[in-house]
Amino acid sequence: MDNGQFRQLKMQVQRKLSACLKQAEIYFNRTFTMPTVSYEIRGVKAGVAYLQKNEIRLNRTLLQENTQSFINEVVPHELAHLLVYQVFGKVQPHGKEWKSIMLNIFGLTPNIYHQFDVINVQGQTFSYSCDCQTHHLTLRRHNKIQQNKAEYFCKKCKKKLKLSTSNSF
Structure with missing residues (x-):
């Protein structure tokens, strides 16, 4: 994927963040600062929210391979973590507050784990x-x-997990 195509993806992510943030502002009747977004996450994680930094880090490869479902599910998921922290403080990461935001504000099933194929990132x-x-x-x-x-x-x-004998070294 070239830089122009990736720039388009980043714009889609920003549009989704803006729309979700607007929904949250209406629901809570307050304003929120737009989080910073980076594409630094590697491995099988789709995204991570850094609460104190108001930052979301996303997995570039998983975004490119699963564009629509990633934007529709992962972006609101990570934003919900930031919103929970700003509204309720430090609580369970996927607790009732997070589930409530996912359901009542974003209208999404509060799935904790993604179902993306991770063969290219694991x-x-x-x-x-x-x-x-x-x-x-x-x-x-x-x-x-x-x-x-x-x-x-x-x-x-x-x-306790034990090393399988099928591993080849």
């Missing part, structure tokens, strides 16, 4: 298993386990 992974499934951990998490600096557990069965 990097090397390692297979770990528990009693119920296989987990694909990043190189960073794998290295932490190998250096005895971290342990990871399955959210479903609560068992």
